[in-house]
Amino acid sequence: AQTVTQSQPEMSVQEAETVTLSCTYDTSENNYYLFWYKQPPSRQMILVIRQEAYKQQNATENRFSVNFQKAAKSFSLKISDSQLGDTAMYFCAFMKQDDKIIFGKGTRLHILP
Amino acid sequence: EPEVTQTPSHQVTQMGQEVILRCVPISNHLYFYWYRQILGQKVEFLVSFYNNEISEKSEIFDDQFSVERPDGSNFTLKIRSTKLEDSAMYFCASSLAGASTDTQYFGPGTRLTVL
Incomplete structure (x- = not known):
């Protein structure tokens, strides 16, 4: 079974700085897709970026x-x-082709003024 | 830009009542999904739907849940007899078929509160 792990529950950075959110996953598949979704306080799920494994x-x-x-x-x-x-909350996610998305637990990111 | 829409944005119901959550997927999409997010937890897959039938369902999707595409545009999730633990945000998503366009686009969600 596929799993997605986000090891940073919460992070804070100053405005204008660069921040890196970590994600690891486990799969035996060769063809799959990876995503980062953003969830602001409104709780809507917004696609940030997508990567094809190939x-x-x-x-x-x-x-x-x-x-x-x-x-x-x-x-x-x-x-x-x-x-x-x-x-926002940022979720890393994994998907096999034409299959369900498996989400990580998320990283809560605070940008400080 | 086309988007997935969901109604209502917030539904409050009494335990034991039936609720129907509605979604209008992007018009040319063929795969439809429901996900659930209990407050403070991660998003979990409930069910996928293609060609007018369920493709896959999770262990959460028990006999109390059902999905339907009644009229070719709407995609509904029905919970027959709601429980307190059904309180969550419910997200509908849709995607095009095919290897090159597998992004799932999410709706804004319906917040379900069971009292």
């Missing part, structure tokens, strides 16, 4: 980028130039 190049979306290490089964999220609006 792609070696790390995904980037503006200030958000990932460090995908397939052999190590690691998928960390880097937020550059952090903003107050980045304050």
Whole structure:
């Protein structure tokens, strides 16, 4: 069975700093997808970034980028130039093709003014 | 940009009552999902639905739960006799079929409170 582990329950950084959220996963699959979702206080689930396992190049979306290490089964999220609006719960997630998403327990990120 | 919508945003019900949570997936999507998040916990998969039938369900999705796509646009989750522990945020999600477009897009959620 697949598992997703986020080892940092809570983090705080100053505005404009760079922060990295850690995620590891366990699977025997070769083809899969990895995601980071953001959940602000409104509790809506917002897709931040997505990575296909067959792609070696790390995904980037503006200030958000990932460090995908397939052999190590690691998928960390880097937020550059952090903003107050980045304050949220961040969930790392794994999905086999056309299958359900398995979420980690989340990391609560506080951006401090 | 197309989005998944859910109604109501907040539902309060008495224990033992039936509730129906409604979702309108993105119009050309073919796979539909329900997830649940109990306050302070992680998001958990409930059920997936494709081609008018359940593809997979978790152990949470017992006989009290059912899903339906009654009219080709709505996707509903029914809880027949609610329990206190059903209080949670319920998220609907949808995705396109196919290997290249497997992102699941989530709705804003329905907060269910069982009293």
